[in-house]
Structures are given as structure tokens and as C-alpha cells.
Amino acid sequence: MKYYYASTVLVIGTLTLASAQTPAPDSLTRSLDDTLQLNEVIxxxxxxxxxxxxxxxxxxxxxxxxLNQRFGIPTLIPALNTIPxxxxxxxxxxxxxxxxRGSAIRSPFGVRNVKTYWNEIPLTDAGGNxxxxxxxVRALGRVEIIKGxxxxxxxxxxxGTLLFRGLAVPSGKTSVELSGLAGSYGLFGNNVxxxxxxxxSAVSVSYNHLQADGYRDHTAAVRDNFNLTGSFAVSAKRTISVLGLYSDLHYETPGGLNEAQYRANPRASRPATATLPGSAQQQAGIYQKFGLxxxxxEYRWNDxxxxxxxxxxxxxxxxxxFITNYEKRADQGLGGRTITQFRLPNGPLPTTFTAGGELLRTFTVDRNFGNRQGVPxxxxxxxxLTARQLTLFVQAETQLPAQFRLTAGLSRNDxxxxxxxFPVRSANAVPAQQLTRTFDPVWLPRVALLRTFGQRLSAxxxxxxxxxxxxxxxVRPSAGGFNTTLNPERGINYELGLRGSTRNGRLRVDLALYQFRLRETIVRRSNAAGAEFFVNAGRTDQRGLEGQFSYDFLRSNPDPAVRQFVTLGRLWTSLTLTDYRFRDYQQGSADLSNNRIPGVAPVTxxxxxxxETRPGLYAHLTYQYLNEFPLNDAGTVSSDPTRLLQATLGYRLTWAQRWTVDFYASGDNLLNQIYSLGYDLNAVGNRYYNAAPARNGLAGLRLGLKW
Structure with missing residues (x-):
């Protein structure tokens, strides 16, 4: 905790001194794509x-x-990891x-415990997946990550919550972009x-293809993705928008390795044992077709x-x-969300009221078969399985005297x-069993108070x-069955935040200090065959400090008459310090209270x-460091420190105000470290390790036409 307090005091002192100076207008025309700006980004x-x-x-x-320039590989993963x-x-x-702000102990695969929306449309289903x-990522223009x-x-x-936005479409313009890339380990992709x-109106249509043979044995992947977004102002008050998404994804799953296997040959897939076949032998993998x-x-009655x-x-x-079975699942989801805002700007306390609701329903047919070398x-x-989720919410945001703003919200979740x-055998069949699990509806309040200090500092x-x-x-893990004893997680989060920039806007800081106390924490377990199941693990205490800092040592002059060569020279860093520990956690006869939660690095x-230059040359260099962290609840096994260096060098040329060509080359893991980009936590047989690619590179070309 001494690092948290020392860092906070240092930055508060710096920004307080900066805010005491007379504010001056920025010398750089800002863009909404510049996510490190504090004063202009909405x-x-x-x-x-x-x-x-x-x-x-x-x-x-x-x-x-x-999302689409810093890293050559077109995936969300490296961009998300730049956020503290x-x-x-x-x-x-x-x-x-x-x-x-948590551990992946709930997620053997997939994304859980996070809500996601694309242009206000829920992507997370009623079952929380x-x-x-x-x-x-090539179809995305912007992502907001609400933490906590x-x-x-x-x-x-x-x-937390992810809010996705599609690509912005300029009014009165039509554009076409073609792109392609190729790289190490059979990487190939194209886009139109x-x-x-x-x-x-504004319409955007894209098709994206990506494939790779993979670094490890049995890690080939291929994905085809189609996106359609449209927005139509049918009247002065009414706007209709549409989102269409289809994805066809297949990737092979090599399985985890134990430490001896990982050190001897990190490229290997999970080998066979005396009792179980290996991943390649069973053709383990995921086949997923998703459509939405x-x-x-949007209707505006008035202003x-x-x-x-x-x-x-x-x-x-x-x-x-999978190694031991073959799961086939079909999901059908329906849902809706409505949100109404009432603005009262002229009273003694200007207030905005927000009220609405969200109803999600997902119906799932799930069957498990034996797996005979990739054949059911x-x-x-x-x-x-039928899942239903209903949320009703209300929020008030009030402007108080002395530059204070109070936000209070409340939701009811059901x-x-x-x-x-159903019986699967005709002889001695057990009648169909029907079970339900209804969790008591809960009320979730939130209160936040913010004060601004001039135009460049807030807390x-x-x-x-x-x-x-x-x-x-x-509740229904991959091996089948229905868990009627698993309880929801409940917690309370306390947070302090500070944002600010210096007078000229060159130095920007964003800090958050929090403590999250969680009860009935859900953790993953595996049986001897590797199939997962889930249990509640008592309480956890999650404390952290997050900081994002950037400094522009070179910037373009806003005067168009000044032909400055360098338009951007920036150094930035994201810092995450965590102290996540179990409280009151008993596992069999072992008391694991005060152990660190696995999967969370204390320092990131x-x-x-x-x-970036005016002629079009640009370069991005990114370095990531994670110190070691535990891989199981007992804390007996730890990861290796991660040191990852990535770089992209490109040249973008525009001529005749219509044509654009962008050529780039990118390198990943330039230090050639053997590391895991994802560990299997609490793995049976100590199979924690999934080696990420060694040093690799790619090159790509984008060609655009606008008229």
C-alpha cells in the first residue's frame, strides 16, 4: 500500500500546482480518436x-x-491490455x-462477469456470457471500458462494462477500403x-477474414466476420439504427502443459496419458457460429x-x-433495452434523470456425446436451459454549487x-427432470460525487x-448437470479518482484508488478428466491503484500555415498495482485465508x-511487464515474469484527396521470451501453461478510396 499512497500524493501535488496556473487553450486540435485527452473526449x-x-x-x-494502428495483429487483446x-x-x-479489476478464475474460457454493448445493443446474453x-477489431471505431x-x-x-462503437461515417462521403496482411506461423488476413x-443516413458494411496455423501444435484458427451498421434520420425527432453481425469461428485447442512439458517443448499440445488421449488425437477445438x-x-420529444x-x-x-466428450450447443437469445432521459437545466440545481429497463432471455439446447477422435x-x-435477466434502473445527476456534481443510481436485478x-437411454430411463433456480432480486445502488477545479483538474x-x-x-458446466448450490457474488466498491492535465495540456494523468470487498466469490475447479465445475470461495478483498500517464514532447502546430514535420511525439505509461487476497477461505482442511488470488499480477x-509525422511516417513501441503471480489458490505455483516488447512502423500516403495507401510492418515478442498469454488456473495435473508465440512479425497494406 505504500506505493499507492506515495504515487497518489506525488500526482496530487503536481496537478494542484498545475491547476493553480492560468489556463491556456490547447495548442493542438483534438480528435475523438485520441483517447488520452481529458478535456475534449466525450x-x-x-x-x-x-x-x-x-x-x-x-x-x-x-x-x-x-485498436487498428498501434498493433499489427487485428485482435482486441493487445489493445485491451494497454488499459490499467x-x-x-x-x-x-x-x-x-x-x-x-479481477481474476480469470471464473473463466476457463470465454468472457463472463462483464457486460458488453455495441451501439446500445446488448452483446452479453441472459446467461452472462x-x-x-x-x-x-477492424470493424470497431471506439471502445469504452467502465471498470468496477x-x-x-x-x-x-x-x-465492469464494455461499450463498443462502430466506425464513424463522415457525412456526404463514400469510401472503400481494401486491406491484407501476412505474417509468421501462417498468419493471413484480408478486409473489405x-x-x-x-x-x-450513415451505412457501414465490412467483411473480415483472419487465419493462422498457430505457434503451438494444434492451434490453427480461422474466422470470417460480417458487420453491418446503419443509422437513418427518418424525421427531425426520430433516428432508426440497425446492427447486423455474423461470425464463423473455428480454432483448435492445444490444452495446457505441466511445467516439465512447457520447459522441454513449449510448442507441444497436451499429450496423451495412460488414461486419457491427447488434444490433437481428440481433435479438440471450438466451432462457433454467432449471429445478431x-x-x-432514438426519439427526441424536445431538447x-x-x-x-x-x-x-x-x-x-x-x-x-474435448478430451473426454463432445459438446453441441444451440443458443437463441431475445432481448431489449429502453432508456429515457429527462433534463431539467434551468432550476436552482440543474438535474438529468435517467430511467429504463433491460430484459434478456436465452434458450439453450445442450447435448454431450462421447468423442471418438473428433467425431461425436x-x-x-x-x-x-432457459435464462432470464430483468434489470430496472433509475439515475439522477445533479449540478451542485461550488463546481460539485452528484450522481446517484439504483437498479433492481432479477x-x-x-x-x-431428458432421458438418453430407452432401457431403465429416468423421467425428464425439471429444476429451477431463482435468485432473490437485489437492489444495487451507486453514489458518486465529483468536483472540478477549473478546466483541467477533477476529483x-x-x-x-x-x-x-x-x-x-x-450452473450448467461443460460436463453437464445443473448446480443448484452455487450462489451469486455480492460486493461493495469504494473508489477515489483524480484526473488532470497541465496548463499546456502536454502532461495528462488519470488515477484511481479502490477497494472492492466481495462475498461468495465464484472460483473454478477441475475434475481428474479436466472438466470444470464451480464453487463459492468465501470472501475476497481486492485493493488496487491504477494510473495512466502521458506526455507529449512534440505536437503539431494548429496553424495550417505552419508545415511542421512531426505531428506527434508521445511517451505514455499505464500502471496497475493490486493486492487481491482471499478472506475466510477454507479448502478442505487447508486454510487459504490471506492467500493472493491466482491470476492477478501485483504489478503491471x-x-x-x-x-507520427505530417508526410505520413508513424511508429509505435509498446512494452509490457507483469511480475510473477500465483497460479493456484494455495499459492504453491507461480508464473514467470512477463516482459513483452511490440513495435509497429508504417507509412501512410494520401494523394488527390481521394486515395490513401498505408503500408506497415509489426513485430511481436521482440525479446523472444517464452511466456504464457493465458494460464489455466487451478489446473488438474499442474497443466497451467499455454505458451504464446515466440518472436514473430507481420506486414500489411491498406488501400482506400474516398469520394
């Missing part, structure tokens, strides 16, 4: 639509530079995990996107009242040949499951509650250098 988190400086919450931002408090894993190409690997419990407006989840904007269609309406309502439907066709065999289980198991304090019911993949540092 965020949508908590429905405030305010400047980041005026938002009383810890929010990370990713723009087009971070966020850790994204990719145990094998396509196998994503995500932890926001998010198909993050169905998205292609946000249930007062977005429903169940103790981790078309955008068209008029005064009353959503429609939203004080407006409503946004969305409806969507989704479908998932999922198959998972005799049926083992035949089950159906999660229910229905489960049916906030917040108290929020978190609630996360078990996901459908936890991500530092970078950005360089």
Missing part, C-alpha cells in the same frame, strides 16, 4: 455524455489508433478471456469495408426529453470436441434459470455495489512511445 458511460474530465467513474478509452486494471488473455488464437471472440461494478445502470456483473454517409440482429430507435429503445435477436451454433459418439446428456434433463469519490449471479456456463506496467 464518454457515454453511465449515460452522462460528458467530458471524461467530468465523469465520476474509472473509464478506459480505446480509439482507432489503439484490464487483463485480456488468449490461451490459443481465438480463445479469449477478459478480467476487469459474451462472445467477444466473434468481434473483429456498474450494476446501477447496466445490470448484473462485478467486473464500404461506408456511405449522407445528411440523413438489432434495431434501435429536454429523449428515449432510446433497442430490440435484438441472436443465435449461436456451438460445438466443442454415443449421447451422454440431453439438456435444456436472474432466473430453468433446467430440464471524484464513489461507492457502488456489485452483484453477479452464476452464468449459465457455471505498460509503457509506450508514439511518433
Amino acid at each position: 464518454v457515454r458511460g453511465y449515460a452522462t455524455n460528458r467530458r471524461l474530465l467530468e465523469t465520476p467513474a474509472s473509464i478506459g478509452l480505446l480509439g482507432r489508433r489503439e 486494471g484490464v487483463r485480456a488473455d488468449e490461451r490459443s488464437p481465438g480463445s479469449y478471456r477478459l478480467a476487469i 459474451t462472445p467477444l471472440n466473434a468481434l473483429d 461494478p456498474s450494476g446501477s445502470l447496466y445490470g448484473a456483473g462485478t467486473g 469495408s464500404i461506408q456511405s454517409g449522407t445528411d440523413n 440482429l438489432g434495431v434501435s430507435q 429536454r426529453i429523449q428515449n432510446t429503445t433497442v430490440l435484438y435477436g441472436s443465435t449461436t451454433d456451438f460445438a466443442n470436441p 459418439d454415443t449421447i451422454q446428456t440431453d439438456e435444456e 436472474v432466473r434459470y430453468g433446467f430440464t434433463r 471524484y469519490a464513489s461507492i457502488s455495489t456489485g452483484y453477479s449471479a452464476p452464468s449459465s456456463q457455471e 506496467v505498460v509503457a509506450g512511445f508514439d511518433f
